[in-house]
Structure formats: structure tokens, C-alpha cells
Amino acid sequence: MKLFVCVNQVPDTETRVKVGQDGKTIDRSEINLILNPYDEFAVEAALQLKDKNGGEVTYVSVGRDSNKEVLRKALAMGGDKGILVKTDSVGDSYSVASMIASALKDSGADMIFFGKQSIDYDDSAIGTMVAEMLGLPSASVVVKLDVDEGAKKVVCEREIEGGKETVEMTIPCVITAQKGLNEPRYPSLKGIMAAKSKPIQEVTPSAVDSLVEVTEMRKPPAKQAGKILGTDKTAVPELVRLLHEEAKVI
Ligand SMILES: Cc1cc2nc3c(=O)[nH]c(=O)nc-3n(C[C@H](O)[C@H](O)[C@H](O)COP(=O)(O)OP(=O)(O)OC[C@H]3O[C@@H](n4cnc5c(N)ncnc54)[C@H](O)[C@@H]3O)c2cc1C
Numbered sequence: 131m132k133l134f135v136c137v138n139q140v141p142d143t144e145t146r147v148k149v150g151q152d153g154k155t156i157d158r159s160e161i162n163l164i165l166n167p168y169d170e171f172a173v174e175a176a177l178q179l180k181d182k183n184g185g186e187v188t189y190v191s192v193g194r195d196s197n198k199e200v201l202r203k204a205l206a207m208g209g210d211k212g213i214l215v216k217t218d219s220v221g222d223s224y225s226v227a228s229m230i231a232s233a234l235k236d237s238g239a240d241m242i243f244f245g246k247q248s249i250d251y252d253d254s255a256i257g258t259m260v261a262e263m264l265g266l267p268s269a270s271v272v273v274k275l276d277v278d279e280g281a282k283k284v285v286c287e288r289e290i291e292g293g294k295e296t297v298e299m300t301i302p303c304v305i306t307a308q309k310g311l312n313e314p315r316y317p318s319l320k321g322i323m324a325a326k327s328k329p330i331q332e333v334t335p336s337a338v339d340s341l342v343e344v345t346e347m348r349k350p351p352a353k354q355a356g357k358i359l360g361t362d363k364t365a366v367p368e369l370v371r372l373l374h375e376e377a378k379v380i
Pocket residue numbers: 136137138139155166168169172190191192193219220221222223226230243244245246247248249250251252253254255256257340342343344
């Protein structure tokens with residue numbers, strides 16, 4: 131099977147993100163960047179399919195030279211090669227999705243995997259947009275996957291509010307992976323060494339304008355210091371009054 135996994139580079143979850151000087155973007159100058167955590171489930175799903183059915187796993191990332199780091203991280207987990215869609219003008223989800231779709235349109239992909247969302251901008255949009263652009267069926271927020279390569283059929287369990295939904299699609303198709311789909315493997319030392327010599331092809335996309343403009347980005351207001359009303363039951367009436375009159379939660 132020809133399997134593709136789209137991987138994004140995002141700020142580490144431990145990072146204290148700062149808003150850039152322009153008040154519209156994340157300041158990436160002093161932050162540790164990692165492989166988007168949801169993309170690890172996508173990588174693992176593709177690698178498990180390759181382990182079972184054979185084939186080829188290719189990773190795709192849109193961005194700058196630094197995106198090669200996440201391609202190498204994925205290649206250290208397994209898989210065959212990477213494609214860096216190299217651009218300085220990363221725009222909105224539509225712009226990124228358009229560049230992925232044009233890189234993959236003639237690829238002969240059987241399945242294209244995404245994370246369910248990128249933890250930087252949280253749009254949960256790109257996988258579904260790429261499916262639409264390529265005219266492929268897609269299932270999002272997938273927590274269980276059964277692929278019958280011979281019958282060209284995919285059965286997915288999706289997480290929906292308060293329950294699960296089972297859907298069927300034909301191959302070729304697009305999946306966005308949710309936590310719980312699998313347990314992503316750790317790169318082994320051998321995998322890390324092997325990744326250094328796996329090929330990463332660079333392609334230059336045509337620029338695609340964003341449809342959405344970010345007008346402002348701000349952090350939530352700093353939390354106010356907590357109040358200690360007392361340490362025994364005499365504090366309860368005042369606590370109830372404050373919860374009722376100030377916090378208005380009871
Ligand atoms: C108007 C606008 C301008 C922006 N300008 C910049 C900018 O200048 N620089 C910048 O770094 N970011 C910029 N961004 C953010 C950038 O578009 C996001 O990092 C990117 O779109 C991913 O976030 P998302 O929430 O759209 O992805 P989602 O839709 O939540 O991502 C879903 C999945 O898509 C895949 N995916 C996401 N991004 C990529 C990628 N780049 N390559 C391969 N696969 C991917 C992953 O599998 C991911 O799990 C901008 C966003 C907007 C709205």
C-alpha cells in the first residue's frame with residue numbers, strides 16, 4: 131500500500147508560548163518545537179499497516195527547513211521517506227491543505243493519514259480539506275481502524291459526543307487520528323540512526339493565499355490570586371455567599 135502521513139511541527143506542550151511582536155502570531159524564536167502529538171497516532175497507524183500488509187510510508191510536512199526535524203522524528207519511528215513542501219509563507223489551514231493536496235494529487239496514495247488536530251492553531255481542518263480537494267472519502271477523529279486491502283475497504287470507529295460511530299469507506303481515503311487509535315512506538319536507537327540516511331525530497335509549492343486573516347492573538351488574562359476565607363466550618367457561610375453573589379455558580 132502507498133501510505134502517506136502529514137506531520138506538523140508545533141510548540142512543545144511544556145512551552146510557555148509568547149505572542150509575537152505583531153500581536154497576530156506565535157513567537158517561535160525561543161521555543162522548543164516537536165512533532166504534533168496527534169500526528170504520532172497517524173504515524174503509528176500507517177506503520178502498523180505497513181508491518182501487516184507491506185508497502186511504503188511517506189511523510190509530508192509543509193513549512194521551513196526546520197520541519198525536517200519532525201520528518202526525521204517520524205522516520206526514526208519507521209517508514210521510508212519524507213517530502214518537505216518547502217515554504218516560508220505558511221498561511222491558514224486552506225493554504226497548507228492546498229499545498230499538501232497539490233503535492234499528493236498524482237502520488238497514487240492508498241491512504242493519507244493526519245492527526246485529528248494540530249496543537250498550535252487547533253483548527254482540526256486540514257485533513258478533511260485535503261480529502262475534499264482530492265475528491266477522497268474521509269473519516270475524522272478515528273479511534274479504531276480495520277483495513278481490508280484486498281477488498282479495498284476501510285472500517286473506522288469514530289469518537290463522537292457521548293458515543294462511537296462506525297463508518298465504512300473505500301480505498302483511497304483519508305483518516306484523521308485521535309488519541310486511543312494506538313500506542314505510538316518510541317524511536318529505537320537503530321531507528322534514529324537509520325532515519326539520518328532516509329531520503330527527504332524538497333518540493334517548492336506555488337504560493338497559496340490564505341482565506342482567513344488573524345486579526346489578533348492574545349493570551350488569557352492572568353489568573354487572580356485565590357482567597358482563603360478560613361480553615362474551619364465557620365468559613366462556609368461566606369464561601370456560599372461568594373459563590374452565589376460573586377462567582378454566580380450556585
Ligand atoms: C491567517 C493565518 C496565518 C498563519 N500564518 C502562519 C505563519 O506565518 N507561520 C506559521 O508557522 N504558521 C502560520 N499559521 C498557522 C498554520 O497555518 C498552522 O500551523 C497550520 O495551519 C496547522 O494548524 P491548523 O490548526 O490549521 O491544523 P489542523 O487542521 O488542526 O491540523 C490537522 C492535521 O493536519 C496536518 N498538518 C497541519 N499542519 C501541517 C503542515 N504544516 N504540514 C503537514 N501537515 C500538517 C497534521 O496531520 C495535523 O494533525 C497561520 C494560520 C492562519 C490562520
